[in-house]
Amino acid sequence: MPLVDAMLAEAGLEREQLNAVAVAAGPGSFTGIRIGVATARALAQGLAIPAVGVSTLEALAEGIAAPGVLICPLLDARRNQVYTALYRREPSPGRDLEILIPPCAADLASFIERLQKFSEPVVFTGEGVDSFTDYLSGALGEMASLPAGPLRLCRAGLVALCGRRLLEKQPHPSYRELLPMYCRLPEAERLLTTRKE
Amino acid sequence: MNRPVKRTLILGIETSCDETAAAVVENGTCILSNLISSQVEIHARFGGVVPEIASRRHLESINDLVDQALREAHTDLRELHAVAVSNGPGLVGALLIGVATAKALAYAARLPLVPVNHLEAHFYANFLTGIQPAYPLVALVVSGGHTELLLLPGPDKPLLLGRTRDDAAGEVFDKVARALGLGYPGGPVIDRLAVSGNPEAIAFPRAYLDEAGRYDFSFSGLKSAVINHLFQRKQKGDAVDIPDLAASFQSALVEVLVEKTIHACRDNRAAAVLMAGGVAANSLLRRRMLERLAHELPGVPLYYPPPELCTDNAAMIAAAAYPRYLSGRRASLDLNAVPGLSTDCFL
Numbered sequence: 001m002p003l004v005d006a007m008l009a010e011a012g013l014e015r016e017q018l019n020a021v022a023v024a025a026g027p028g029s030f031t032g033i034r035i036g037v038a039t040a041r042a043l044a045q046g047l048a049i050p051a052v053g054v055s056t057l058e059a060l061a062e063g064i065a066a067p068g069v070l071i072c073p074l075l076d077a078r079r080n081q082v083y084t085a086l087y088r089r090e091p092s093p094g095r096d097l098e099i100l101i102p103p104c105a106a107d108l109a110s111f112i113e114r115l116q117k118f119s120e121p122v123v124f125t126g127e128g129v130d131s132f133t134d135y136l137s138g139a140l141g142e143m144a145s146l147p148a149g150p151l152r153l154c155r156a157g158l159v160a161l162c163g164r165r166l167l168e169k170q171p172h173p174s175y176r177e178l179l180p181m182y183c184r185l186p187e188a189e190r191l192l193t194t195r196k197e
Numbered sequence: 198m199n200r201p202v203k204r205t206l207i208l209g210i211e212t213s214c215d216e217t218a219a220a221v222v223e224n225g226t227c228i229l230s231n232l233i234s235s236q237v238e239i240h241a242r243f244g245g246v247v248p249e250i251a252s253r254r255h256l257e258s259i260n261d262l263v264d265q266a267l268r269e270a271h272t273d274l275r276e277l278h279a280v281a282v283s284n285g286p287g288l289v290g291a292l293l294i295g296v297a298t299a300k301a302l303a304y305a306a307r308l309p310l311v312p313v314n315h316l317e318a319h320f321y322a323n324f325l326t327g328i329q330p331a332y333p334l335v336a337l338v339v340s341g342g343h344t345e346l347l348l349l350p351g352p353d354k355p356l357l358l359g360r361t362r363d364d365a366a367g368e369v370f371d372k373v374a375r376a377l378g379l380g381y382p383g384g385p386v387i388d389r390l391a392v393s394g395n396p397e398a399i400a401f402p403r404a405y406l407d408e409a410g411r412y413d414f415s416f417s418g419l420k421s422a423v424i425n426h427l428f429q430r431k432q433k434g435d436a437v438d439i440p441d442l443a444a445s446f447q448s449a450l451v452e453v454l455v456e457k458t459i460h461a462c463r464d465n466r467a468a469a470v471l472m473a474g475g476v477a478a479n480s481l482l483r484r485r486m487l488e489r490l491a492h493e494l495p496g497v498p499l500y501y502p503p504p505e506l507c508t509d510n511a512a513m514i515a516a517a518a519y520p521r522y523l524s525g526r527r528a529s530l531d532l533n534a535v536p537g538l539s540t541d542c543f544l
């Protein structure tokens with residue numbers, strides 16, 4: 001909240017002038033995305049404006065401008081997994097992101113196998129890349145393109161941009177429908193289902 | 198024409214454990230709305246509260262509850278005077294939902310944000326019944342999460358006298374009920390069974406502790422004694438008289454609660470006694486406390502809230518916020534959840 005306040009002050013805006021709120025709704029740390037989503041929901045409720053949840057992975061992909069290439073955001077999901085997805089920026093006028101593989105939690109090795117089947121260059125982004133630089137170059141060689149560190153961060157500006165795209169498609173989303181994109185069951189529920197199986 | 202009486206409307210938000218709650222209270226005493234969305238059934242299949250699941254549910258229901266609370270109170274955000282939230286003690290992930298929601302709502306509607314200690318809020322539930330007790334008063338807060346003795350020299354400055362060193366009283370009720378196969382929650386069923394039992398059938402230990410622990414509690418010894426008793430009976434193949442055991446256990450636990458509260462009243466010349474929390478609904482606790490007060494401290498009244506205000510709710514958060522709001526207590530936008538938040542005297 002202090003950041004929201006400072007940001008508005010710097011932009012010379014009053015909170016009542018906001019037309020909509022966009023939030024990175026995950027995947028990511030459960031608690032982290034919940035704080036963001038709870039804040040966005042209540043801001044929208046309090047200001048009576050629409051709110052949209054943006055996939056953190058899509059916001060990351062939004063930061064890669066090149067049309068035509070495959071874009072693969074990676075976030076560390078612990079337990080030897082990554083949160084990832086696969087996009088392609090359409091060369092057409094809108095230059096929208098096409099979703100080839102929707103957001104999921106996956107083992108990196110098996111996900112790379114799926115990527116190899118495309119036999120196309122892949123641009124990686126996201127903070128998860130840091131931990132796997134060598135692995136990605138080893139597995140995909142020339143096909144893996146790794147932008148410099150600062151280009152791989154998820155910025156609030158990218159979230160707002162994705163939010164605007166969503167709002168253009170659906171102008172009045174309610175904060176009621178805004179929920180985190182966990183991509184994973186709670187541990188207790190996962191254990192309960194595995195025990196039943 | 199009469200000027201309208203000054204109304205202070207506070208929205209309370211509560212998400213510290215497994216109940217999501219929102220309420221609107223006028224002047225700290227009059228409930229305009231009080232909504233609770235319980236998750237008891239969701240957690241039942243896991244045999245206890247799962248923090249991650251509780252947090253997910255809080256987020257899904259809190260905004261609708263706020264909406265509904267405002268609607269039922271025939272008001273809206275602009276008419277409120279403050280937003281109050283419990284920021285501890287409790288489960289950190291669960292508390293964070295209430296805190297983030299309250300901060301953003303207060304910011305959006307330009308309202309003051311008042312932080313409330315969940316534990317203190319429990320005894321403010323008493324003020325929602327319209328009582329105006331004299332001070333100083335002693336409060337006994339007993340539930341599945343807490344067992345604390347507090348002293349209030351005035352309406353808004355509680356001092357912690359003592360607390361449990363191990364299990365909370367309500368927790369022991371639950372554990373004993375589970376050992377007896379009586380299900381959850383344990384308090385009401387033990388209370389009911391004890392009625393037909395003999396409280397002197399089994400001599401269970403009562404921990405009064407040393408002078409330094411004059412106002413502290415310890416129930417782990419009692420809990421082990423009950424479980425050992427059951428185990429030995431089973432080993433010998435003897436039948437267990439459940440009503441006798443329930444009555445003997447309950448009487449041992451209640452006796453300590455009452456004894457320590459009476460001590461605290463004597464030492465601090467209390468003018469009234471307040472009880473709060475789920476265990477405050479226990480019939481033996483109420484009866485014994487009334488008997489001892491009438492006998493040893495005549496004229497000192499006992500107050501306790503109705504059952505629906507004994508358990509976690511948001512009306513008590515708004516009620517507790519009222520004197521704090523009047524005395525100018527405000528939280529900044531960086532208010533955080535504090536799972537181990539202690540009472541004000543230690544801040």
Ligand SMILES: [Zn+2]
Binds near residue numbers: 315319340342508509
């Ligand atoms: Zn409580």
